[in-house]
Amino acid sequence: MLSIKNLHVTINDKPILKGLTLDINPGEVHAIMGPNGAGKSTLSHVLSGKAGYTVTEGSVMYNGKDLLELAPEIRAREGVFLAFQYPVEIPGVSNIYLLKAALNAMRKHQGLPEVDAMDFLTIVKSKVKLLQMDEKFLYRAVNEGFSGGEKKRNEILQAAILEPKLCILDETDSGLDIDALRIVSEGVNSLRNAERSFLMITHYQRLLDYIKPDVVHVLADGKIVKSGGPELALELEERGYSWLEGQAA
Amino acid sequence: MSGAAYLTDYSGLAASLPGLDLPWLQGFRQQALQVFGVSGFPGNREEEWRYTNLSALNKTLFAPSASQTVDEDWLNQYRLDDASSVVLVNGQFSASLSRLQDLSGQVSVSSLKQALQDRPAWLESRLGQAVTSAEHNLVAFNNAWFADGVVIEAAANQQLAKPLQILHVVTQTDALSATRNLVVLNEQAEAEVIETFVGSVDSYFTASVNECLLGNNAGLTLYKVQLEAEKAQHFGGTYVKQGRDSRFNHHNFALGSGLARSDIHSDLDTAAECSLNGLFVASKRQHIDNHTRINHLKPHGISREFYKGVLDNKARGVFQGRVVVAEDAQRTDSEMNNRNLLLSADAEVDTKPQLEIYADDVKCSHGVTVGQLEEKSVFYLQSRGLDEEAARNILTFAFANEMVDKVENAELKALLLKELLERFPAISL
Ligand SMILES: Nc1ncnc2c1ncn2[C@@H]1O[C@H](COP(=O)(O)OP(=O)(O)OP(=O)(O)O)[C@@H](O)[C@H]1O
Ligand SMILES: [Mg+2]
Numbered sequence: 001m002l003s004i005k006n007l008h009v010t011i012n013d014k015p016i017l018k019g020l021t022l023d024i025n026p027g028e029v030h031a032i033m034g035p036n037g038a039g040k041s042t043l044s045h046v047l048s049g050k051a052g053y054t055v056t057e058g059s060v061m062y063n064g065k066d067l068l069e070l071a072p073e074i075r076a077r078e079g080v081f082l083a084f085q086y087p088v089e090i091p092g093v094s095n096i097y098l099l100k101a102a103l104n105a106m107r108k109h110q111g112l113p114e115v116d117a118m119d120f121l122t123i124v125k126s127k128v129k130l131l132q133m134d135e136k137f138l139y140r141a142v143n144e145g146f147s148g149g150e151k152k153r154n155e156i157l158q159a160a161i162l163e164p165k166l167c168i169l170d171e172t173d174s175g176l177d178i179d180a181l182r183i184v185s186e187g188v189n190s191l192r193n194a195e196r197s198f199l200m201i202t203h204y205q206r207l208l209d210y211i212k213p214d215v216v217h218v219l220a221d222g223k224i225v226k227s228g229g230p231e232l233a234l235e236l237e238e239r240g241y242s243w244l245e246g247q248a249a
Numbered sequence: 250m251s252g253a254a255y256l257t258d259y260s261g262l263a264a265s266l267p268g269l270d271l272p273w274l275q276g277f278r279q280q281a282l283q284v285f286g287v288s289g290f291p292g293n294r295e296e297e298w299r300y301t302n303l304s305a306l307n308k309t310l311f312a313p314s315a316s317q318t319v320d321e322d323w324l325n326q327y328r329l330d331d332a333s334s335v336v337l338v339n340g341q342f343s344a345s346l347s348r349l350q351d352l353s354g355q356v357s358v359s360s361l362k363q364a365l366q367d368r369p370a371w372l373e374s375r376l377g378q379a380v381t382s383a384e385h386n387l388v389a390f391n392n393a394w395f396a397d398g399v400v401i402e403a404a405a406n407q408q409l410a411k412p413l414q415i416l417h418v419v420t421q422t423d424a425l426s427a428t429r430n431l432v433v434l435n436e437q438a439e440a441e442v443i444e445t446f447v448g449s450v451d452s453y454f455t456a457s458v459n460e461c462l463l464g465n466n467a468g469l470t471l472y473k474v475q476l477e478a479e480k481a482q483h484f485g486g487t488y489v490k491q492g493r494d495s496r497f498n499h500h501n502f503a504l505g506s507g508l509a510r511s512d513i514h515s516d517l518d519t520a521a522e523c524s525l526n527g528l529f530v531a532s533k534r535q536h537i538d539n540h541t542r543i544n545h546l547k548p549h550g551i552s553r554e555f556y557k558g559v560l561d562n563k564a565r566g567v568f569q570g571r572v573v574v575a576e577d578a579q580r581t582d583s584e585m586n587n588r589n590l591l592l593s594a595d596a597e598v599d600t601k602p603q604l605e606i607y608a609d610d611v612k613c614s615h616g617v618t619v620g621q622l623e624e625k626s627v628f629y630l631q632s633r634g635l636d637e638e639a640a641r642n643i644l645t646f647a648f649a650n651e652m653v654d655k656v657e658n659a660e661l662k663a664l665l666l667k668e669l670l671e672r673f674p675a676i677s678l
Contacts (some may be wrong), residue, residue, distance in 0.1 A: 049632070050628050051624070051628070073636045073640075074634055087629075088628075090630070090644070090646075090647070092644075092647025092651055093644070093647045100637075101675075102633040105636075106637055125630050141647075
């Protein structure tokens with residue numbers, strides 16, 4: 001589903017990703033851990049098409065398409081979803097409006113008619129319940145004045161409604177208290193199926209107790225320096241990253 | 250000289266203006282003509298007109314038109330159903346188009362012409378109370394040229410049963426529509442008035458002046474919806490005298506015209522409240538100019554001012570907001586805010602908040618921002634599947650909609666939303 005080969009990325013001529021290779025198959029959950037500034041968010045932004053990044057080498061194939069050729073909105077409509085590390089506040093645009101506009105953009109891309117207003121409300125309300133959010137959040141401006149944890153939960157709400165094929169979670173667990181972590185993880189787990197893949201960026205092994213990954217990678221200095229099973233996360237928790245730096249995968 | 254052609258033209262049309270038999274009005278007009286005659290239309294050298302180029306008024310001689318022809322289907326799209334209305338066609342009251350049947354007995358609404366016949370003495374003591382020719386030469390022009398208008402009076406403790414819409418309609422190319430409106434709310438009276446400016450032709454000149462006299466504890470909500478045609482020249486001034494404890498809420502939606510200038514001035518007596526909201530949206534080569542002045546003359550007054558501007562292409566916007574707190578006006582509480590969104594590198598806004606404070610125990614603040622859409626917000630929406638144009642439109646719409654949201658009249662709000670969505674088509678709301 002996703003195949004990243006030897007990806008090199010610069011920001012303002014400064015190399016950030018330096019030959020990153022990663023393959024994700026349908027239905028797999030991959031976790032990426034790594035020190036601050038390693039390039040984890042950069043990877044998530046490049047995958048979702050944010051401007052300001054230059055790919056100097058390498059390729060990203062997504063379901064047989066050259067992902068890097070696609071405009072950000074086309075990637076989204078093709079099923080790439082990024083839950084932002086720092087979700088953006090959009091004053092004046094209500095959550096429910098954005099959800100509907102986004103869902104209809106996806107449906108249009110798939111040749112489907114706009115969602116029926118009643119059906120839409122039913123879907124949205126069931127997902128709000130799943131994430132144990134207050135329905136009032138639907139009518140508030142997107143992320144405006146939300147606490148850190150509420151913003152993260154709101155990102156997962158969007159994912160639950162848009163049903164992406166590739167779900168990139170950039171530190172969705174950061175800033176969540178233990179109850180919220182459990183609820184959000186349950187939300188994510190309910191989205192897991194044989195086709196949907198996840199790329200989860202996290203600093204904390206705790207998340208992986210709730211959402212069991214198939215593969216754990218360590219990203220350091222712009223490259224994957226080690227990959228392994230869930231036990232790698234436990235090892236990292238114990239030993240930190242320093243023993244891995246300078247290694248290649 | 251600027252305005253010379255108008256002065257020459259005046260001698261011919263003076264006989265057609267109302268109030269020929271009223272010496273006081275003749276004197277009023279003569280004095281205004283003299284003031285106007287000194288320098289004509291205001292020029293860029295005057296500080297208050299630095300950014301405003303009125304040269305189009307000298308290139309074309311805009312002249313009054315007696316035509317009362319209106320395409321009613323076209324007009325109806327701007328009408329509010331749940332409101333009384335006065336329709337001024339090319340500056341003249343139209344009895345057949347106006348709807349004044351629902352007024353209560355102690356509220357009177359009539360054309361200015363009618364009022365000059367019915368109660369000239371009452372008018373004599375009120376016309377020119379809130380503004381004089383000395384203000385600037387467009388007021389002087391209006392004083393000399395006004396041909397008709399609306400006079401509204403609510404007796405003490407009375408309330409207008411329904412909002413009153415004043416539709417300023419121009420249907421003749423190069424017409425001059427010079428109207429004068431007077432709103433008198435006696436003690437504790439309340440009214441909601443909606444001024445709507447539209448034109449079915451491209452080029453014309455609107456010069457309109459409102460004087461509002463609010464008695465103690467009276468309340469006036471006045472909306473201005475300026476949707477003039479693309480090449481129209483628009484001047485609309487609203488001058489208010491607020492009595493003790495009175496409330497004046499103004500909403501200025503400036504969305505149309507080639508060049509538009511609004512003046513909104515209010516003088517506040519003790520504990521009066523004044524709220525001025527504004528939204529100006531301009532594109533192409535439009536110029537929209539807003540001048541507000543809040544004079545806190547007595548203690549305990551409250552003023553809140555919030556203006557937003559959205560400027561695209563080569564459009565230009567001006568916000569000059571002045572708050573004056575007189576020495577006597579202790580305990581004044583005043584806030585002024587102007588936020589602007591520039592959608593193109595060639596768009597421009599000149600924003601000039603001015604506080605003049607002569608009292609020492611006051612709470613006054615002001616803030617100004619000029620910015621562009623945030624790229625991270627555009628990307629966020631794109632990452633949710635919206636294309637870039639839709640993302641920008643939605644964000645712009647949201648910025649502007651904050652002002653529409655403050656409109657309490659649901660029908661008017663819907664009309665404004667429609668106008669905004671035409672300019673920034675977002676996916677259906
Ligand atoms: N606009 C920018 N200009 C210059 N350097 C940048 C810019 N954005 C990011 N960087 C740098 O790129 C590097 C990788 O940043 P990135 O945000 O991808 O790290 P990260 O692995 O997500 O870190 P964290 O765990 O703290 O979230 C950092 O050194 C960062 O300072
Ligand atoms: Mg990061």
